[in-house]
Each structure stands twice: as C-alpha cells, then as structure tokens.
Amino acid sequence: MNARPLVTGLGVVAPNGLGLEEYWAATLAGRSAIGRITRFDPTDYPSRLAGEISGFDAREHLPSRLLPQTDRMTQLALVGADWSLTDAGIDAAELPDYAAGVITASHSGGFEFGQNELKALWSKGGRYVSAYQSFAWFYAVNSGQISIRHGLRGPSSVVVSDQAGGLDALAQARRQIRKGTSVVVAGAVDASICSWGWVAQLAGGRLATGDDAARAYLPFDEDARGHVPGEGGALLVVEDAEHARARGAQNVYGVLAGHAATMDPRPGSGRAPGIERAVEEALRDAGIGPDEVDVVFADAAAIPELDRAEAEAITKTFGPHGVPVTAPKTMTGRLYSGAAPLDVAAALLSIRDGIIPPTVGSSPNDRYDIDLVIGAPRPAPVRTALVLARGQGGFNSALVVRAADS
Structure with missing residues (x-):
C-alpha cells in the first residue's frame, strides 16, 4: 500500500501554552516561558533556568487511579493524546480492533517518578517503593498508557534517539499508515525537570548557565553558550487519507510528505x-x-x-x-x-x-x-x-x- 499520511489532530502541552490555540497565540506573540526553576531548588546548580509548564494539575484531566502510577511526563502525554484525538474528532472506542496504534519517543523516561522511589528506598526501605516503579520510569510507558487509555491495539512502539526521536516517531507513524494502519497517535512529551534529571542533563555539557532568561538560549547568536531545557511536547493524530475522508474529518492540517x-x-x-x-x-x-x-x-x-x-x-x-x-x-x-x-x-x-x-x-x-x-x-x-x-x-x-x- 502507499496510503497518504495526513495530520488530522494536534495535542499540545507546552511551557508557553496548554492546548493548541493557547500555545500558538503565545508563540506568535513571542511570549517566552523560560525562567528560574520552581520544581526544585536550583540554587546550587550552575544552570538554573528551564521552560516549565505552569498551571497543569493532572487531577483536573485524569482519573485518580492513574495518578499514583504515572510520572509527570506520562500525565502530560496522556492529556496531549486526549486533546489530539478530540481535535481530530475521533472516538477511539468506535474504531475497529487493531485499526489504531501509538508511537512515541522518549529522551529520559519517567525521571521524577524514579527519583521519588529511590528516595523512598534509601530513606525508608524497599517496602516503601511503589510497584509502579517497574514501568513508570520506562521509555515506552507513554505509548503503553495512551494505548491502554484509548484501547489502541494496533502497531505501537517507542523510539529513543534523543531530540531527533520526536521526528523519528512521526516517521514511524507514517510508515505504519502506508502499511495499512488507519490511525496512529504519534509524537513525544518529555519532562525531566527534577534534581536527579538535572544532574544527568548537566553531565552532557550543553546547558546554558546564568540567570538572564532573555539571553540564556541563543541559537545562531554570537553569545550562544548552550540550551535551556524544557518540558512538554505534542501528540499528533496521523491518519490514512481515505480513512479521514470516509469519516468526514473536520481538521486536515497537512501531510507528512x-x-x-x-x-x-x-x-x-x-x-x-x-x-x-x-x-x-x-x-x-x-x-x-x-x-x-x-x-x-x-x-x-x-x-x-x-x-x-x-x-x-x-x-x-x-x-x-x-x-x-x-x-x-x-x-x-x-x-x-x-x-x-x-x-x-x-x-x-x-x-x-x-x-x-x-x-x-x-x-x-x-x-x-x-x-x-x-x-x-x-x-x-x-x-x-x-x-x-x-x-x-x-x-x-x-x-x-x-x-x-x-
């Protein structure tokens, strides 16, 4: 088959905007969300700035049973996937079995969840470590949790290639559409702004230092000295063009060409x-x-x-x-x-x-x-x-x- 892979839904969770239109309005207005870290005390670290998502309360979006078993990264990803399917006008329950899959990318997995469970292990003992640690940290957990939440039983996977992974996940979704899958939720969300994750990022030697948020992340600038990390991302609904046409898809943003x-x-x-x-x-x-x-x-x-x-x-x-x-x-x-x-x-x-x-x-x-x-x-x-x-x-x-x- 050589099906045409369209993007029919967008779900955005970004530091400067929760939701598609909020993000887009902030981006066109040039509103930056980079600032001093608030999720932990960064005082003693050489890098102290990040793009944090503020105003996100997982309890407002997800059932309570999911909260103790998921990292912040996965909570954001689940909400992004929900929004992308809603934007596409797709009710996953109405899709045939195996017609839809999930392909995400991950840079670091559920770092904050892992940090908290290691703290419990060291300070209290093994009996206090959550059983959910067995998968909540894992690179593939976003694909798994999105798949379970929406009953998406088609081809699913995870790609790990650092920042390139998000595009590689979309490319993998494109391949699956061309092989005959009707719908793939694809993209990535990362969130590792915690002290353990921060030390790991500092070890890479590419983080900007200093406290001037306006002059911290300067690509192609004479004063470029490294990047500022952030959290968030986007999940996209990639859909076979014939499937989209048959169901009367309202949003067709473009084609992965x-x-x-x-x-x-x-x-x-x-x-x-x-x-x-x-x-x-x-x-x-x-x-x-x-x-x-x-x-x-x-x-x-x-x-x-x-x-x-x-x-x-x-x-x-x-x-x-x-x-x-x-x-x-x-x-x-x-x-x-x-x-x-x-x-x-x-x-x-x-x-x-x-x-x-x-x-x-x-x-x-x-x-x-x-x-x-x-x-x-x-x-x-x-x-x-x-x-x-x-x-x-x-x-x-x-x-x-x-x-x-x-």
Whole structure:
C-alpha cells in the first residue's frame, strides 16, 4: 500500500501554552516561558533556568487511579493524546480492533517518578517503593498508557534517539499508515525537570548557565553558550487519507510528505555532519526541490559548532539567506523528544494561517548566512515546511510537512 499520511489532530502541552490555540497565540506573540526553576531548588546548580509548564494539575484531566502510577511526563502525554484525538474528532472506542496504534519517543523516561522511589528506598526501605516503579520510569510507558487509555491495539512502539526521536516517531507513524494502519497517535512529551534529571542533563555539557532568561538560549547568536531545557511536547493524530475522508474529518492540517534520518560520522573523520544528508534525503523522499520549501524549523542547538553545521547544511541546500529559518523553541526551551513534534505542530499551523513564528532573544551572527526570523512573526504563504532535529550522540532527523492539497 502507499496510503497518504495526513495530520488530522494536534495535542499540545507546552511551557508557553496548554492546548493548541493557547500555545500558538503565545508563540506568535513571542511570549517566552523560560525562567528560574520552581520544581526544585536550583540554587546550587550552575544552570538554573528551564521552560516549565505552569498551571497543569493532572487531577483536573485524569482519573485518580492513574495518578499514583504515572510520572509527570506520562500525565502530560496522556492529556496531549486526549486533546489530539478530540481535535481530530475521533472516538477511539468506535474504531475497529487493531485499526489504531501509538508511537512515541522518549529522551529520559519517567525521571521524577524514579527519583521519588529511590528516595523512598534509601530513606525508608524497599517496602516503601511503589510497584509502579517497574514501568513508570520506562521509555515506552507513554505509548503503553495512551494505548491502554484509548484501547489502541494496533502497531505501537517507542523510539529513543534523543531530540531527533520526536521526528523519528512521526516517521514511524507514517510508515505504519502506508502499511495499512488507519490511525496512529504519534509524537513525544518529555519532562525531566527534577534534581536527579538535572544532574544527568548537566553531565552532557550543553546547558546554558546564568540567570538572564532573555539571553540564556541563543541559537545562531554570537553569545550562544548552550540550551535551556524544557518540558512538554505534542501528540499528533496521523491518519490514512481515505480513512479521514470516509469519516468526514473536520481538521486536515497537512501531510507528512518526506523524512530522513542519519548519523554523524566519527569525530575527527573529516566527513560532513549527517544533518546535511538528512536534509537532502528528506526532500528527495518528499519528491520536491529546495525551491518548494517555504520555511525551515531549525534544531537550534545554541552550541557554536553545532549551529555552524546546521547553518551550513541549510545554506548548502537553499543558498545564503535562501529560505526563512525559525526556532520557536527559544520560547519553551529544548523539550528533548517533545521539541520536534511541537515544531511540527507549529509548522502545520504556519501552513494553516500563513505566518512564520519568530525566534526570540537571538541576534543572528553574520557568520551564519541564514534568514533567521526574529522579533516578530513574518506573514508568508507557507505550503511546505522542513523540520530539523538532532540528538546528542550523532542522531539527525529531517521531516517535510506540506499542505494537504499540495
């Protein structure tokens, strides 16, 4: 089969907006949610800023039986999945058995749940460790819990490739649709803003330091010195076009048109970074040329050598200042696996509304020959968007989304 994979539902849980339209309004307004951490005391850590989701009370959205068995990450993911299915107008109970699946990505699993149970083990003893620890920490738990909650018994899995994982999960959903699955809930939500998770992130050496939230996360800027982490992400309903047509789907945001994943070469090999090949192969997979891309949503690592590699990959494909480039994640922080699906949601909304969201905080360095959208949104007819994501360890992923009538 060669079914056409449409996106018919979007569920967003982001630091600057709970819910699709709240997130989009905040993003177009340039409202950043980056600030000093409140979920634990960060005073003694070199990095003290994050993009936290405020105002989220899981008790308002989920049954009480789920709360003691789920990490904050999973609670956010369950709500995002609920919202995506509602947005798509799909009642999962009405779907045939095995017609729908769940594919998510995870960067760290349920870190906070694990931290709390380890505290109980060390301070009280093994009898006080929750039996739910056996799965609440696990990378695949979001796929499992969403599947159970909605009775989605079709092809399901989890992808682990750091920040690239969110795009890889959507690509896997695209493959399943083309194999004959009717509906896949796909994307990612991560949340590891706890002291244990923070130490793990600091060990990677890529976190920005300092306390000035407005100048902390600065991709493509002369003062770039690392990223600010965040929590959240997006779950998307990916649906076979014929299935969507037959049920009279009200929302069709776009089509997942092309994808490629690559690995960076061994350091010191002298070979080009893999992001360049990912861009070329994603366009080839979509069957389009560079001149058909209207905007690039950048990975935006805010590490000078990584920014340079990404900018060079963009300019090699599109030419100097050849395509608008944006990084709305400067308002949320890098959400790890959740970052790229959120960018895909923003890209689809750009197609819907004919506007490109801004990058906030950064002043583009002249050494990068890219047309970075800064300061304010840029009205533009958007029919095709390229979303890029890279994970620590050499993962690269590129996804092309297009208007459904393209």
